[in-house]
Amino acid sequence: MDNFPFIILVQPQLAENIGMTARAMMNCGLYNLRLVSPGQDHLSPKAVAASSGAEEILEQARIFNTTEEAIADLEQVYATTSRHRDQIKFVYTAEQAMQNFDTLCRQNIKCGILFGPERTGLQNDDISLADAIINIPLNPRHCSLNLSQAVLLVGYEFFKRRTDIPGTRFVTNGAEIAPKEKLFQFFSYLEKELDDCGNFKVDEKRPRMVRNLRNIFSRPQLTGQELDTLYGVINYLRRPHKN
Amino acid sequence: MDNFPFIILVQPQLAENIGMTARAMMNCGLYNLRLVSPGQDHLSPKAVAASSGAEEILEQARIFNTTEEAIADLEQVYATTSRHRDQIKFVYTAEQAMQNFDTLCRQNIKCGILFGPERTGLQNDDISLADAIINIPLNPRHCSLNLSQAVLLVGYEFFKRRTDIPGTRFVTNGAEIAPKEKLFQFFSYLEKELDDCGNFKVDEKRPRMVRNLRNIFSRPQLTGQELDTLYGVINYLRRPHKN
Numbered sequence A, B: 001m002d003n004f005p006f007i008i009l010v011q012p013q014l015a016e017n018i019g020m021t022a023r024a025m026m027n028c029g030l031y032n033l034r035l036v037s038p039g040q041d042h043l044s045p046k047a048v049a050a051s052s053g054a055e056e057i058l059e060q061a062r063i064f065n066t067t068e069e070a071i072a073d074l075e076q077v078y079a080t081t082s083r084h085r086d087q088i089k090f091v092y093t094a095e096q097a098m099q100n101f102d103t104l105c106r107q108n109i110k111c112g113i114l115f116g117p118e119r120t121g122l123q124n125d126d127i128s129l130a131d132a133i134i135n136i137p138l139n140p141r142h143c144s145l146n147l148s149q150a151v152l153l154v155g156y157e158f159f160k161r162r163t164d165i166p167g168t169r170f171v172t173n174g175a176e177i178a179p180k181e182k183l184f185q186f187f188s189y190l191e192k193e194l195d196d197c198g199n200f201k202v203d204e205k206r207p208r209m210v211r212n213l214r215n216i217f218s219r220p221q222l223t224g225q226e227l228d229t230l231y232g233v234i235n236y237l238r239r240p241h242k243n
Helices: A015-027 A044-049 A056-060 A067-071 A094-106 A145-160 A180-194 A205-219 A223-238 B016-025 B045-051 B055-060 B093-107 B147-160 B181-194 B204-217 B224-238
Strands: A006-010 A031-035 A062-064 A076-080 A089-092 A112-113 A132-134 A169-171 B006-010 B035-037 B063-064 B076-080 B091-092 B112-114 B132-134 B169-171
Touching: A006 A015, A015 A031, A015 A044, A015 A145, A031 A056, A031 A112, A031 B035, A062 A067, A062 A089, A062 A145, A062 A223, A062 B169, A067 A112, A076 A094, A089 A094, A094 A112, A094 A132, A094 A145, A112 A145, A180 A205, A180 A223, A223 B016, A223 B093, B006 B016, B006 B055, B016 B035, B016 B055, B016 B147, B035 B055, B045 B055, B076 B093, B091 B093, B093 B112, B093 B147, B132 B147, B181 B204, B181 B224
Parallel strands: A006 A031, A006 A112, A031 A062, A076 A112, A076 A132, A089 A132, B006 B035, B006 B112, B035 B063, B076 B112, B076 B132, B091 B132
Antiparallel strands: A089 B169, A169 B091
16 A cells, blocks of 8 residues: 655645645645644635645645644654754755655555744744654755745655656657658758759868768757658758749 | 856746746755746836845846847757647756756856746747757646746756755764763663662563663664753652652
8 A cells, every 4th residue: 555745734824825835735746735723724715726726635634733633643754944953853855855755655654744834934842743854955045945835845856756757758749750761861862952052062071061961960860750841941942042 | 167057937927926936046046037028027026025035136137028039148948848749859857957957057058947927838939949848747637837836846956966965864963872882871770770660570571671672762863961861761750759
């Protein structure tokens, strides 16, 4: 069995931020939201508008009075904070933390991530309940994040471990890269046309120019259709000028 | 020499999103913002408030009429879009793209990232100007991101390559983990106290209980001061009950 981390907002102050958090969670495939005494209604029109289509997360969110109650049934809880405070704890980056949670969730261990109120962040007492601290690596000159942005970055790191991220792809939308043979035919055609119109005037420069042109048209990994487009361009250019 | 990617917002509609983008950029150590015919004033009170301390980025932002003008002096430009459209291009994840840009920026090649308007995203004509597409891996059910969140995720991937991210750290705030010798003294003390108060009643169970206790107090990697706290707790518990 498998599960996903719970996102726990401790005393979020603004409905808009709760909604934006739901949106960020949905972006990352996280659906379990818990709120500890929120300052505004998480189902208010402002919250729903800010969730931008993620109302189902708001509707299913569970409300608690205290952080203790909100994490009582969880087995591993990490607290997000940009300061380490004077607490003796393990500190993970968001990436390392979500590596751990990925493994734990696959073992069906219930994991949660605590996020503090917008202005103050998590209180020391809440942090002391957590198993470890998550510290998102950001510009030390300006590391205060909007609440939903913090949720997004942590959720993104979890999502990255849960999805088959394709390697670099050359997307041709179904069109096939032309086989080399077709490309070489195009080279011949282009070179013949250039010979005909006198482009290769200086014989000793010809081999170098030919190589340059072949490089130019090798780099884009042309499809068959794109080669046809280029044939058309050449033919068009070869027409007699109108003026 | 070294430089940093330019963030180019094409026709951003809301001042608030421009401000939040500046905030996200500052979070990631990016300071070069360009705007292509923004729908609202990037220095309006709304924008400045949303930038949450990143006004300097707004103040230094450069405004252009067209995407072509905004990227004219750049050498490599990637376009963010969640759809591939019908364009034949390389597609990178945010991580792969910022790996490339990290390398290119270190070679002093000027790089830029295009972000489209909030509702529609980048137009095909803008995408066709770019060298490649960035596709941020997100929940396919809900991959539409707020503009500033898209900037944040891409910027975050760049920042991660530019900062020495510490490995997992056990943060003790200067306190030193007690050497094993001190820990073993504590074990002896605890076990003697438990012997004295009759906790180890059944002799054959003693070795197992001792091992369990030693495991419990080995796991937290206690500091010297924390050991002192525990000595205090034991001593306090050993006092005669008041009632």
